[in-house]
Structures are given as C-alpha cells and as structure tokens.
Amino acid sequence: MHRSLHTAAALAAALTTISCSSLQPHSLQLASRTAGVGDLRAIEFSGTGRWYQFGQAPNPDLPWPPFHLKNYTADINYDTASARVQISRSQVIEPGRNRPVPVEQKVEQFISGTTAWNLASSAANPVPTISAQPAAVHERSAEIWASPQGFLKAALAHQARTEAVGGGSEVSFTLGGKYRYVGTLNAKNQLTSVKTWIDNPVLGDTLVETSYSDYKDFGGIQFPGHIVRNQGGYPVLDINVSTVKANPQVDISVPQEASRAPSARVAANKLADGVYYLTGGTHHSVAIEQKDHIVLVEAPQNEERSQAVIAKLKETIPGKPIKYLINTHAHFDHAGGLRTFVDEGATIVTHQPNQAYYQKIWVNPHSINPDRLAKSGKTANFESFNGKHVLTDGKRDIEIHSLADNSHNDAFVLVYLPAEKILIEADAYTPAAANAPAPAVPNPYSVNLYESIRKLKLDVDQIAALHGPRVATLADLRSAIGISRASR
Numbered sequence: 001m002h003r004s005l006h007t008a009a010a011l012a013a014a015l016t017t018i019s020c021s022s023l024q025p026h027s028l029q030l031a032s033r034t035a036g037v038g039d040l041r042a043i044e045f046s047g048t049g050r051w052y053q054f055g056q057a058p059n060p061d062l063p064w065p066p067f068h069l070k071n072y073t074a075d076i077n078y079d080t081a082s083a084r085v086q087i088s089r090s091q092v093i094e095p096g097r098n099r100p101v102p103v104e105q106k107v108e109q110f111i112s113g114t115t116a117w118n119l120a121s122s123a124a125n126p127v128p129t130i131s132a133q134p135a136a137v138h139e140r141s142a143e144i145w146a147s148p149q150g151f152l153k154a155a156l157a158h159q160a161r162t163e164a165v166g167g168g169s170e171v172s173f174t175l176g177g178k179y180r181y182v183g184t185l186n187a188k189n190q191l192t193s194v195k196t197w198i199d200n201p202v203l204g205d206t207l208v209e210t211s212y213s214d215y216k217d218f219g220g221i222q223f224p225g226h227i228v229r230n231q232g233g234y235p236v237l238d239i240n241v242s243t244v245k246a247n248p249q250v251d252i253s254v255p256q257e258a259s260r261a262p263s264a265r266v267a268a269n270k271l272a273d274g275v276y277y278l279t280g281g282t283h284h285s286v287a288i289e290q291k292d293h294i295v296l297v298e299a300p301q302n303e304e305r306s307q308a309v310i311a312k313l314k315e316t317i318p319g320k321p322i323k324y325l326i327n328t329h330a331h332f333d334h335a336g337g338l339r340t341f342v343d344e345g346a347t348i349v350t351h352q353p354n355q356a357y358y359q360k361i362w363v364n365p366h367s368i369n370p371d372r373l374a375k376s377g378k379t380a381n382f383e384s385f386n387g388k389h390v391l392t393d394g395k396r397d398i399e400i401h402s403l404a405d406n407s408h409n410d411a412f413v414l415v416y417l418p419a420e421k422i423l424i425e426a427d428a429y430t431p432a433a434a435n436a437p438a439p440a441v442p443n444p445y446s447v448n449l450y451e452s453i454r455k456l457k458l459d460v461d462q463i464a465a466l467h468g469p470r471v472a473t474l475a476d477l478r479s480a481i482g483i484s485r486a487s488r
Contacts, residue, residue: 027169028162031189032152036221036246040149044248045223046073049239051089054231055202055332058097059410060357063234066092070104072239076144077250078153082112083144084252097407098444109133110252111140117258130257135302138179138198139208145175146194146210148223151183168192178368190215190222197368201302201336203232204364204374218244264308268316269471272420274396276316277464277471278309283333284466286424287313288417290393293323296346297415297424298466299337303371306337310344322346324383324391326400328426328466329409330354343372347381349391351402351411355384401456403428406448414452421459425449426466429477433469442481450477 032038048071052064067089076083087109090102106128108119116136121128145154151171154160160173167187174180182195193211200206207230214225223244229237269277274289283300294317299306313322325341327350328334338348339362348358358380366374383389391398396419403412408427415424428449453460453474463472 027185027189028152028155028160028171031185031191032156034189034222035149035152035191037149037152037156040153040221040246041079042075042077042247042250043147043149043221044073044075044243044245044250045218045241046071046243047227047239047241048072050092050235050237051087052234052236052238054236055200057234057330058094058408060330060353064232064236065094068092068102069239072237074143074147075248075250076147076150077252078144078150080112080250080252081141081144082250082252083110083140084250085109085143098448099407100443100445101441109136109140110258111137111144112252112254115254115258116140117255130255132258132260142179142196142198142208145181146196146208148191148212151181151191151194154181155183188215190224199366199369200232200332201339201371202332203361204366205368206232216241219246221246264304266305266308266312268312271422271462271464271471272417274317275417275420275422278312280308281305282467284464285309286415286464286466287317288396288398289317289320290323290391290396290398292320292393294320295324295326295391295398296322296341297326298328298334298426299325299341300334300466302336303340306340309337310340324349326350326391326398326413326415327354328414329412330357331409331427334426334466339371339373342380343376343378345378347383349383349385349389349400351413352384352386353411355382358382401452403449403452406445406452408445414449416456416458416460418459421461422464423453423458423460423462424464424466429463429465429472429480431463431465431468431470431472431476432480438479438482446477447481450481450483453477 049069051067051069054064057064070088073086087107088104090104091099093099106121110117114137116133118131118133119128144150154175155171155173158173158175160171162169162171169185171185172182180197183191184193186192191212193209195207195209197205197207210229212224212227215222216225221244225241227239227241228235266278266280269279271277276287278285278287286297288295294313322341322344323346325346325348327338327348362380387402389400399416399418400413403414406412406428429446460474463477465472
C-alpha cells in the first residue's frame with residue numbers, strides 16, 4: 001500500500017471511535033453542544049451556488065474556472081469516515097472565452113476510509129461510470145473533518161489546543177501525525193473557519209480554508225447558511241445551504257471498480273523511428289530520441305506516473321538521458337509530474353508565462369508528502385518562449401508552436417515533427433473511439449487547433465493526442481469539427 005494510504009487508514013480508524021471528553025476546554029464543549037455533536041452520527045446538507053475546477057485555470061494568473069451548481073448535496077457518516085457528495089453542474093462561460101456549449105454534468109464523489117471514487121454522467125454519456133480517485137483521498141477526508149460538526153468531533157477526540165483570540169477561540173489539532181487543522185470559534189461558539197493543509201503534486205502543501213457564516217436553525221441543528229471553500233488561493237466552492245438533516249442513513253460500500261487503483265504501467269508504442277507514444281493510463285506522453293539524449297513531451301498527473309515513464313524510457317531508449325521535457329500547459333493534470341523531471345536533470349521547455357508561475361509555486365514546502373525534488377533541492381532549468389521554438393540535434397527537428405487564441409488555455413503549445421509529420425497536442429482535440437459519431441456541435445478548442453494547423457502550414461499525417469484511445473489523423477480531426485471532404 002502507498003505510504004499516504006497507510007496514513008489515511010490510521011486516520012480513518014482513529015476517527016471511527018470519536019467521543020466527547022469532559023476534559024476539553026469550555027468553549028469547545030459549548031460549541032459542540034450548540035452544533036448538536038453529541039448525538040450526531042451523520043449529516044446531510046444541500047445547497048446551490050458555484051463550484052470551481054481546481055487546477056484548471058485558463059491562465060496561470062487567473063482563478064479556477066467557475067461552474068453553476070444546480071445542486072450540491074453532501075452526506076457524511078462520521079462514524080465510518082465516509083461521505084458522498086452529489087453535484088449537478090454546468091460550466092460558466094467567462095467573458096471573452098469560446099468554450100464548448102455547457103452541458104449539465106452529474107457527478108457523485110465518494111470516500112470510504114482510504115478509498116475514493118467518482119460516479120459521473122452527462123447528457124452526452126448518460127450511463128454513469130465509476131472511476132477510482134486515489135489522489136482525492138486526503139482532500140475528501142479533509143472535507144469530512146473540516147465540516148462544522150466533523151471539526152468539533154475531531155477536536156474533542158484529539159486533545160485539541162484551544163486559546164482565546166479576540167472575542168472567540170482558536171482550536172487546533174493534528175490528525176494522522178501530519179494533517180493540521182485550525183478552526184476559529186466566534187463569541188457565539190459557532191465555527192466560522194477551518195484551515196487545513198493537504199498535499200498536491202504541483203502546489204505542495206496546499207492550504208484549504210473553509211469559511212462558515214449565516215448560521216441558522218435547521219430543524220434543531222445549528223448549521224451555516226453560507227459555505228465558501230478556498231484551495232490553492234482561489235475559491236473551489238461557494239454555496240448557500242437550503243436544507244440540513246441530522247442522522248440520515250449514510251451507508252457507503254466500496255464498489256469493486258473503485259478498489260482497483262489506476263496502474264502506473266506505461267506502454268511504449270512506436271510511431272516512427274525513435275518516436276514513442278507512451279500510454280497506459282488516462283494521460284499520455286511522447287518520447288523523441290535525438291542524437292545523444294531524449295526529448296519527452298508532457299509529464300502528467302504525479303510523481304508515480306513520471307517514475308514509471310522514466311523506467312520505461314530507460315528500457316526503450318537505453319543509455320540516453322532525458323535532456324528536455326516539453327510541457328504543453330499548466331493545468332495540474334498535465335503538470336503534476338514536472339518536478340520529478342527537474343530532479344532527473346531535464347530542462348523544462350514551456351510557453352513563457354508558465355515559467356514564472358512554476359518558479360513561484362515550486363518554492364512552496366512539500367513537507368506533507370516530500371517528492372524527489374523536495375529531497376534533492378535542485379534548481380529548475382527552463383527554456384521558455386513565445387511563438388515558435390525548435391529543438392534540434394542537427395538531424396531531427398522538433399518544432400514547438402504557441403497555440404494562439406485557444407480558450408482552453410492562454411499559455412498553450414503544440415509539438416510538431418516535420419520529418420515524421422506527427423502532431424502532438426493535449427486537450428485541444430481528444431479523439432473518440434474509432435467509428436464513434438462526430439459531435440453534434442464542434443468543440444471550439446478543436447476548431448482552433450485545425451485553424452492553427454492551417455495557419456502554420458503543418459503537414460500532418462498522425463495526431464498523437466495526449467488523451468484518448470488512439471492515434472488519430474487529420475481527417476479524423478476534420479470529421480470531429482464537421483468539415484466534409486468536399487469542403488476542405
């Protein structure tokens with residue numbers, strides 16, 4: 001078992017035996033009575049508002065993109081350290097951005113002990129699918145113990161330190177030996193904020209701060225009418241609570257699919273001599289062999305994936321170091337493994353605005369789950385650019401082009417191999433399964449990609465998308481955006 005899951009297992013086990021202690025400070029006892037903690041084993045609360053997609057800012061200097069929340073319902077079982085959050089959401093199109101037409105997405109997020117998973121569906125894919133979410137375990141556990149009643153229960157069970165601050169109190173404790181929680185009680189003994197820190201492969205020790213206000217009586221339970229959660233410096237949730245239920249039936253069993261954590265297995269598929277498509281998960285990379293080194297396109301997800309890619313490259317292209325790592329954009333699922341390649345000695349090649357962002361966030365502490373770079377303390381080397389950049393060994397050119405005016409991201413690149421006529425891109429176009437029908441409405445990101453290919457006069461035979469089930473062709477891209485053979 002991964003060491004972080006060992007910690008989560010111990011944490012879940014400890015928190016299933018929570019009980020009130022008469023030795024706790026008076027303010028904490030009063031707050032717990034006010035919140036009805038003593039007889040509360042589970043809670044449900046619902047509301048509407050905004051949800052924000054963490055790690056997916058369209059620009060390194062902008063907040064996480066917003067979604068309208070038609071429904072947000074959280075069911076928490078404190079005795080079993082488990083929860084289900086049901087979300088119905090649709091993306092808000094920010095002014096000046098050309099995004100896909102919003103569709104309602106229905107997502108259920110689960111955690112039970114050390115296992116996290118999602119159940120998701122949409123109008124385009126109405127059959128719900130289960131996906132394991134091992135990276136979300138600590139974030140979702142934090143949502144349980146940062147909830148008003150959850151925080152007070154955990155504080156009572158873990159010898160919380162309480163001190164007077166202004167007209168209220170500050171309550172702090174540590175779970176699992178390294179997860180610190182700090183809460184603030186006001187003069188009415190209401191919990192007004194909770195701070196905790198979780199690990200993120202991009203940001204390191206990441207502050208999650210939840211604010212509670214507008215307390216009301218919901219059928220005998222004192223609960224906040226307004227909840228705002230910030231993560232990584234920007235909002236991730238902002239809801240107005242409409243209903244609260246005490247002790248609902250919350251029985252969450254782990255489905256078999258959720259217990260199978262995604263494998264870090266990497267498959268090397270040859271696209272051309274010295275060009276390998278590295279698959280084996282939801283995110284891909286491409287390795288390009290040059291005279292005395294390797295150029296790798298993309299380091300997605302996390303260190304575990306990057307370690308697996310490094311091992312596969314040592315097997316596939318032995319004896320050559322990874323000299324360059326080309327990063328397509330700063331979304332966290334595409335940048336989560338970059339730090340590993342800094343430690344490996346690779347130079348990070350990225351669009352110019354991303355360099356300053358990475359230099360700023362990579363100095364954050366990584367004490368909760370130290371990665372290779374945190375242990376080595378190496379300094380990152382960059383080659384950043386605007387427009388066009390070429391990496392060459394004198395025999396093989398690798399062209400990197402800014403993907404201009406694509407609303408998915410403002411600091412976005414594609415990679416092109418002119419000799420092999422291979423295009424490498426992420427998120428602008430994700431090929432569907434072979435023979436799948438074209439979308440009814442073209443994705444504007446894909447339309448922009450096709451227009452960019454034409455403007456740059458790129459002769460493309462293969463498209464190695466960094467998501468999706470297969471290598472595509474330019475004809476596949478044309479079909480996906482509704483361009484017929486006759487109209488080319």
